[in-house]
Amino acid sequence: MALETVRKAIPLSTNHAIANAVKDLDVDVISAYPITPQTTVVEKISEFIAKGELDAEYIHVESEHSALSAAISASLAGARAFTATASQGFALMHEMLHIASGLRAPLVMSVAMRSLSAPISIWNDQSDLFNARDSGWIILFAHTAQEAYDTIIQAYKIAEDQNILLPVMVGYDGYVMSHTIEPVITESKEKVIKFAPKKQYPYKLDPDKPVSIGAITPPEYYYEFKYQQVVAVNNSLPTIEKVDEEFGKAFGRSYGLMECYMCEDADALIMTNASYASTLKAFLPDIRKEGIKVGLLRVRLYRPFPLQKFIEYTSDKKTLLVIDRAISYGAPFQGPLANEISGAIVREGLNLNLISVIAGIGQRTVEYEDFLALARLAYEGKKHKETIFYGVRE
Amino acid sequence: MENLVSFKEMAPGGIVVNPGNSLEYKTGDWKVLIPVINQETCTRCRICWYVCPDNAILELDKEYTTKKNRKYKISYDVSSDFCKGCGMCAQECPVKAIEMVPVEVA
């Protein structure tokens, strides 16, 4: 990082970076319930409020289900609302995830991805978030603390866009990212609000113009409301791209919908997200030195899936090794991302050898040698029909 | 039956942007009995109006003078569009001024 940039950056964990984003966005209502490993997000936010650095209402809810319920109703009342969760809490609020997207609540939630019970594990994998991939939310992954800070800001601009009006979740790896310190450049509140001015839910709860939100819909209508969501999610893609470009213009940092790192000259790519992507970025130069010419395809926007970008980056590649951090038990490929990519490959008639790998379940450590082995697998380009459960003691 | 429109013409998320349109859903055809209010014996106590779950007892600014020359500024009528015929009004009327009669007779 250039010295100038280093001087501007402050050391923050991803959790604290997110808390800072919430502060700089002048969020109005935060509903908070503690759960490892997101807890320091809401702790930091409460510190900001206590010190007078953020003017917001903080609801100390009594469960995550209530956390999301309160955030939904607050956003439907016209406030900018936020909550954070992980794992069991995320699973507990599952009903409300669908309700948030169904009611088109423009709120943002950060998910410090953590494995799901049982057995209970506080360590990182992505089983919690991938379990909710069909919840109708816009889903983005951050791979650095800086990106988490930036993406939360972009998320509000996306969610509150009056043509989108969908809740946005930003996923990142618990512990590995949530609790590790990275240099983060934070922006001034004025610049952030100028970039993402508050836009209220257009049919907000207001006695001056009464509406009834949450009616029961018979078969003649339900399908159309769900189709509205389909259209909204799909149509949000160009806006999400534009918001990221505008962010780049305003703050000098942008990430795109999908990132292709060191992949122009490679025939084989490894597709992954979040901390594995940032780790692989650090390892790739050494992996290349060993003669293994692979590149990294980093998933940033997950829902809606940026299919065009995916085709663009993979159309001339031979092998794609997908690392999933969640298990889809009994599915044709037992990793959810791999399953979806295989659908994309068939749909577009791509000539791509898909290797499905599961790794890092329950934060099982994956070190340089392991990434090297996976890279070699991709580079060799053999066919592997069965999902590879990398690192399990069989 | 309502006009079933395209998803584009519906407000997002299943919300009702014009509440109060329930007046189009006339529940009056549920009833078998309808209350008949005797304006002579009615003391305008408002109990039937209070009790009715469906706002089907209408309080009208209609003057009425009884045969015994008692003058009332208001009268009560029944909204046949919405009365479901439950009979709570007749049951609670303290002077038994309401009689539930079959709809065909009324």
Place this chain on the structure above:
Amino acid sequence: MSETKKVLRIKSLYDLPREELFISGHGLCPGCTAGTIMRMLTKVTGKDTIVVNATGCVEVSTTRYPYSNWLVPWLHSAFENSGASASGIVAAIKAMKRKGIMDKNRDVKVVVVAGDGGTVDIGLQSLSGMLERKDPVMYVLYDNEAYMNTGIQRSGSTPHGAWTTTTPAGKVWRGEWRDKKDIAGIAAAHHIPYVATANPAYPMDMINKFARGLEVLNEGPSFIQVLMACTTGWRFDPALGITISRLATETGIFPIYEIDHGNFKVTFPIAKRKPVKEYLKLQGRFAHLTDNEINEIQEMVDKKVETINKMAGKIVIGPVA
């Protein structure tokens, strides 16, 4: 400093405004006393109210898309989260007023309307959280003593001996064998400014309790449990809703009281109680009870009345006539 508008209090039914905010065209059963309760509640709260409604009879019957009969802003999100949803709206209003996004002088009240299922059972956690946080919300529980909307299944609020579809009466089971959960007591244990039980058969009392519940909102939440006689679930002639509600209080089964800043007061003292048989015999859900079982219920009510009188410090509910 915004002046809290004076809340409507009535001395007689004539003080009630004619304007309806809960209008005709809903799908509640004929003779559903919830209609009466909601009409009166919205007359007291007035236009400047946001209603949070839990899933249940009232919610489903009043907002069947595309119709809604609520002329106030209304939100239903889920079954068990009314307390949390109300807290979210209250927080939004506070924050928006402070930041100038909303006019500081607007006095918007947040009221929860929920049934016994969504309050006493599945909604208990979020209710407790809201009360403990002292969020300024008036929580109105319309208690029809079962999960009526899904077809009369027992809830924690179902009284002893009642038939429901999940506690039917036969040789082995004789209806519900457990007692009605004391939800007003649970709410009172949160030490909120105002807790009350109310009954639509006592209009002035019920309406003024709604008013009191709103008046205390600048200090904290209020909780009002309203008995809601259900013609379909309790199995009685639709005309008898108010009559049976009245009997519930006259027999001492549903005493109406209030706990105002910790002061307990029975707001409708009964000099001589009617025997419970008069209340039970009118309802099909108690039709299976033998004379012995009715006597058991009478003894249970006698005990409860004793407790009430002890709390009041004097005989406010008298002996059986």
